[in-house]
Amino acid sequence: MNSNQFEPSNISLHSLYPNLSKHFLYKYILSVGDKLMGLDKLQTIYDNSDFKGLPYKEFADTLISEFKTPVVGVDNLQANLPKIGPVIIVANHPFGCIEGIALASEVMKIRGDVKVLANKALAMFRELQSLFIFIDPLKPKEPTNMKALKDCRRHLNSDGVLILFPSGKVSEFESSKKRVCDGDWNRVAAHLARSCEAKVVPVFFEGTNSSQFLLLARIWSKLKLVMLFREMMNRRGSTINMKVGRVLTPEILSSLKDVGAMNDYLRAQVYALDPKYQYSWPADKTTKMLPLAESIGKSKISEELLQLPKEQKLASYKGFTVYYGYQHQISNIVLEIARERERVFRLHNEGSGNAMDTDSFDATYVHLFIIQDQTLDLIxxxxxxxxxxxxxxxxxxxxxxxxxxxxxxxxxxxxxxxxxxxxxxxxxxxxxxxxxxxxxxxxxxxxxxxxxxxxxxxxxxxxxxxxxxxxxxxxxxxxxxxxxxxxxxxxxxxxxxxxxxxxxxxxxxxxxxxxxxxxxxxxxxxxxxxxxxxxxxxxxxxxxxxxxxxxxxxxxxxxxxxxxxxxxxxxxxxxxxxxxxxxxxxxxx
Incomplete structure (x- = not known):
């Protein structure tokens, strides 16, 4: 990008509060804040980087590359992200910044129509301003927030992709839940999904910020703002592990009649991807499948049906009849039942592996079965x-x-x-x-x-x-x-x-x-x-x-x-x- 066309980013509190910078005392306080938050170091990295002044797509890619924070789980994102139509991506927010840029970087490789609803603090990165729709989570009633939501709706109605972190803030220790996780989720994602009939893709990021960060946040919540960009720099050289869930269609979401329930559902679907709680079925004990037994033949079925007492013919419907019998009455039909059971159960990973599914209980239980009248097929x-x-x-x-x-x-x-x-x-x-x-x-x-x-x-x-x-x-x-x-x-x-x-x-x-x-x-x-x-x-x-x-x-x-x-x-x-x-x-x- 030509330097005459682009003004470099000023990664500083001064850029967020330009009016305060005009006063000597506030200017000094903002400068001290830059040092405490590590923004001065981040500015130095930026000034000496290869991503300075790049268009936002290349900027995001190069920043992730230079920070050496590769994303693991991209294949699932490519497989699950719809290629057309309005999509909302909802994710947890364990780190507070880097995961948002990383996610946007990967999504933009699949689709070009991407926006991120982001904290206005990220406006410091001028290269990314056209990627973001800014909101002030600390001032929910701020008029600019209403404009941001309208911009989100307009983007989705134009069939775009919107990335949301519904907690609006970085994960920390939640005393009411006694664990590190997102705080309460804002219902904006649920409202937008419903009003724009958008599909939703849940994404989970593994990990948390440092124990020091979590401790300071517990002492005083606002201290995490001081540490946030330091945490971002501390993640240099670390892998970002991302889990991507199945697309949640408007049809699935419509079964949740209440927006509050939908909001909680989206959060549950994100956290359900946490690998700490995944369970894999044990290996099948049945490793060898014998060929299915031969069918017993229609003549034997016909013979046993004719011998059944008429009261054991229970009902007929459109060319099918349901009967009941005991093994001593219908021994051949029970063999056919056992053969068909095994055939069906194998399709559901429940087969015994034997030629038929039978046991000693077949001899003592009642068998209720359906026969197709013309073909004598067991169904x-x-x-x-x-x-x-x-x-x-x-x-x-x-x-x-x-x-x-x-x-x-x-x-x-x-x-x-x-x-x-x-x-x-x-x-x-x-x-x-x-x-x-x-x-x-x-x-x-x-x-x-x-x-x-x-x-x-x-x-x-x-x-x-x-x-x-x-x-x-x-x-x-x-x-x-x-x-x-x-x-x-x-x-x-x-x-x-x-x-x-x-x-x-x-x-x-x-x-x-x-x-x-x-x-x-x-x-x-x-x-x-x-x-x-x-x-x-x-x-x-x-x-x-x-x-x-x-x-x-x-x-x-x-x-x-x-x-x-x-x-x-x-x-x-x-x-x-x-x-x-x-x-x-x-x-x-």
């Missing part, structure tokens, strides 16, 4: 244990779930007849259909109509390890209500992220929060398991998560449903004409 099944029969001898080991959970004597399965539900599946070819899940539940409904002593269902929803551990922990924190009646033999234990704990304790009752957390975490955008949603509609109570050592160490969430208390709309759908009789049984017994 889905559910396994149900009748506790009044299985526990006649009082032996809890007759229950599959006793391997996962320790049931106390006052748990429902020992207080009344229950159905223990498990091993459900729909084959891939029909998983996107409505009728698959509908027929399973229609079958369950007709089964309890025929056996009205079963007022409660309990079982687990298996949570595939294709979910991140963060998503499983969200489900655990938001849905479960621990009980003294049951506990997991092998609990799901992950490092406790205090930011996640803060968020879930505050918002667990809000509709849409769990789906927003999971969809905003999973790279493929998947929501909570379909079966979990189904049980939620029925008013399920969730107890805890246990690890199923017999199911490739898959997490399973234990739940129960009191059917007579379920919403009448669902009961009518699944119990149909038998609903009144089923509910009347409750009154008579």
């Amino acid at each position: 889905g099944a559910y396994r149900m244990g009748q506790t009044d029969i299985l526990l006649k001898d009082g032996n809890l080991e007759n229950l599959y779930l006793s391997k996962m959970f320790s049931f106390k004597a006052n748990f429902i399965n020992q207080q009344e007849p229950c159905l223990e539900m498990g091993r459900s599946f729909i084959v891939p070819e029909h998983q996107k259909s409505f009728y698959g899940l509908y027929l399973l539940w229609r079958g369950i409904g007709e089964f309890v109509v025929k056996h009205p002593q079963y007022r409660r269902l309990y079982g687990t929803v298996s949570i595939s390890k294709l979910y991140s551990s963060n998503s499983v922990e969200y489900m655990n924190r938001i849905l479960t209500e621990p009980s003294g009646e049951v506990e997991a033999n092998y609990p799901f234990n992950v490092p406790n992220n205090p930011e996640l704990e803060d968020f879930t304790s505050k918002h667990r009752e809000h509709n849409g929060v769990l789906s927003a957390l999971v969809c905003g975490t999973e790279l493929d955008g998947k929501d909570i398991p379909v079966l979990m949603k189904q049980y939620q509609k029925l008013g399920a109570r969730y107890y805890c998560i246990g690890i199923d050592r017999s199911f490739n160490d898959t997490p399973g969430m234990l739940l129960s449903v009191h059917l007579p208390s379920a919403p009448n709309k669902s009961l009518k759908q699944y119990l149909s004409n038998g609903l009144d009789g089923y509910l009347a049984y409750k009154k008579e017994h």
Whole structure:
């Protein structure tokens, strides 16, 4: 840049307070402030640098290069940052300055339409002034702040990228939280995301400023302003570790009806990226997959269906029929169920590795299954244990779930007849259909109509390890209500992220929060398991998560449903004409 066109930066308090510099006493105080804050040294570095006078993009790149503070995690930024359209990047603020310049430098390599909402103190760097939208966080009601917010909105409405540090100040020890983290986040990012329908990308920076900085900030908060630029220079030669999360779309954010909840959600999504609290699933025990068993053949299926008592044909719908039977009645169909279970479970990283998924409980449990009438294809099944029969001898080991959970004597399965539900599946070819899940539940409904002593269902929803551990922990924190009646033999234990704990304790009752957390975490955008949603509609109570050592160490969430208390709309759908009789049984017994 030509020196006739550019006035060098004056990295000094004098440039921020030019009117005060006209008075001798204030001029002296500002000069002392420059020395205390290290601005004089920063000015010397600037004067002797190669970035002096460069256009803002080159200035940011060269400053990061000369400070020898390379950014780690750029690949994820390149992969996750949308290439077009309005985007807000929200991040924590552990260092107070250098991470903002580093982030802007990397974002500008991907997109040219970048602005940073920044503290007006950074106006000292004249080369960066066109990159920044300045705000005064110390004076929230300052008129210039309103103009800054209008500029932010205008930039987003022009499909630009806006980088925000919603805390508005550097991280420090927060006495109320008893940890070093950002202070309360301003809701500006949430407001802008909603009003401009912008996508949001969460970014987390690892680390903190020095212990000396944190100590002085605890003594007097304003002392951190004195130390901030010294901390920036002390970071010379240090790597900046950046973690980038999944793009949070307006569709995901719209499930958070309240701006306050959205603001807290954005913060939680940023801090969820903290590697200190990441948990990796253990290596699969199943390393070798045997070929699937051969299908048993349609003639054997047809023969066994014809031999079933007619009352075991539960319901039909659009060319499909749901039946139930016991292994001694339908031994070949149970083999086909076991074969298809293994095929489906392998797709979710839950396969046994054997030719079929079977165990000793297949012989003692009821098998509810769906057959396509014309082709005789098996499209889905559910396994149900009748506790009044299985526990006649009082032996809890007759229950599959006793391997996962320790049931106390006052748990429902020992207080009344229950159905223990498990091993459900729909084959891939029909998983996107409505009728698959509908027929399973229609079958369950007709089964309890025929056996009205079963007022409660309990079982687990298996949570595939294709979910991140963060998503499983969200489900655990938001849905479960621990009980003294049951506990997991092998609990799901992950490092406790205090930011996640803060968020879930505050918002667990809000509709849409769990789906927003999971969809905003999973790279493929998947929501909570379909079966979990189904049980939620029925008013399920969730107890805890246990690890199923017999199911490739898959997490399973234990739940129960009191059917007579379920919403009448669902009961009518699944119990149909038998609903009144089923509910009347409750009154008579």
